[in-house]
Amino acid sequence: MDQTTYIYLDHAATTPLRSTAKEAMRPYEEAIFGNPSSLYRGGILSKKAIRIAREQMAEGFGCMPEEIFFTSGGTESDNWVIKQSARDSRINQGGCHIITGAIEHHAILHSCEAVAAEGFDITYLPCDEKSCYRVSDLEAALREDTILVSLMLGNNETGALQPIQEMAALCRRRGIPFHTDAVQCVGHIPIDVNDLGIDMLSLSGHKFGGPKGIGALYIRKGTELSPFMDGGAQERLRRAGTENVAGIVGMGAALTDALTTMEYENKISRTLRRQTLYILRSLCPDLIVNGTLDHGLPGHLNVTLPGHDAEEMILQLDQMGLYVSAGSACATGSPEPSHVLTAMGRSYMEAQSTLRLSFGMTNKATDIEQIDRAFHALLGE
Numbered sequence: 001m002d003q004t005t006y007i008y009l010d011h012a013a014t015t016p017l018r019s020t021a022k023e024a025m026r027p028y029e030e031a032i033f034g035n036p037s038s039l040y041r042g043g044i045l046s047k048k049a050i051r052i053a054r055e056q057m058a059e060g061f062g063c064m065p066e067e068i069f070f071t072s073g074g075t076e077s078d079n080w081v082i083k084q085s086a087r088d089s090r091i092n093q094g095g096c097h098i099i100t101g102a103i104e105h106h107a108i109l110h111s112c113e114a115v116a117a118e119g120f121d122i123t124y125l126p127c128d129e130k131s132c133y134r135v136s137d138l139e140a141a142l143r144e145d146t147i148l149v150s151l152m153l154g155n156n157e158t159g160a161l162q163p164i165q166e167m168a169a170l171c172r173r174r175g176i177p178f179h180t181d182a183v184q185c186v187g188h189i190p191i192d193v194n195d196l197g198i199d200m201l202s203l204s205g206h207k208f209g210g211p212k213g214i215g216a217l218y219i220r221k222g223t224e225l226s227p228f229m230d231g232g233a234q235e236r237l238r239r240a241g242t243e244n245v246a247g248i249v250g251m252g253a254a255l256t257d258a259l260t261t262m263e264y265e266n267k268i269s270r271t272l273r274r275q276t277l278y279i280l281r282s283l284c285p286d287l288i289v290n291g292t293l294d295h296g297l298p299g300h301l302n303v304t305l306p307g308h309d310a311e312e313m314i315l316q317l318d319q320m321g322l323y324v325s326a327g328s329a330c331a332t333g334s335p336e337p338s339h340v341l342t343a344m345g346r347s348y349m350e351a352q353s354t355l356r357l358s359f360g361m362t363n364k365a366t367d368i369e370q371i372d373r374a375f376h377a378l379l380g381e
């Protein structure tokens, strides 16, 4: 089947490059290749492009340009925060307790495991049946020796938005740095770091129409976090390595584009999601919606279809031109059930019958016709 006849329903895993980003990147992939640290014109042009992209990013979530540090993606940003916070604390002979949550992305969870192996004490907050953290659980978990709290803004499997504002306020009152993994949210919902009251935020370009392999870490002015990468003086001495100029330019352009088209894209996503859920309910009345549609990201639909095997459904839907996923893309291929679904109380069997559909920038209102045909063929009599 031709790629173009596919309906892509996996925007939570990755998105294609926006044409605005592609256009913005082209000069830096073709003609302008100077090292941004070089003093001649070719270098200055690259440096200027990075400055503009940094301003676009800063405008995108209400921070100052100098609070943005470009990284290779969400994974690096998350690793940086967890591992370096732990290391800094050890050097300063500070506390050794970190709080995170059971439904975080593996970039956070596995980084926490790494520092736990070095002696750190990690508390994993549980979530409720809708995959939301409770503020009271955080309150009860905070200790004298807590050095960092890292909780995500929106879950990548269910789309559930977390009470970050309240949780960050709690930490601020006690002077504990608060990091949020906002990779699923940036470019999809309005974000203002000051409204949220957070100190650090991870984001990734390829989740909102930018290129893969580029991301950023927002670090609030005054928040201490030593470099993760050692080397040159790039990123104001905080992230060494020659900058991915084209990637940075593409991500800046993609964010600007995503923010202008956000309302329009979200409206289509919400409509398609409502219609798809209606179709699925009519075909599978005992369907379970995982997460919360009212207080979730607009594109995520995570459903358990009891009695149906997720992997089989994915392969059959692929034949009918629908790309969907089971839980998170990162968990696919592993025999373990999704840690998010199990944390919210789904059984192993239910987790094996769960699909994640994520609508977004490539979808059109008319996609519902093919979605309807495919699910009728899959689940109909």
Ligand SMILES: *Cc1c(COP(=O)(O)O)cnc(C)c1O
Binding pocket: 012, 013, 072, 073, 074, 075, 076, 078, 105, 107, 152, 155, 156, 181, 182, 183, 184, 203, 204, 205, 206, 207, 213, 214, 215
């Ligand atoms: C995709 C994702 C990441 C990883 O980002 P990459 O840029 O792909 O490394 C981290 N956290 C969440 C919540 C994600 O969805």
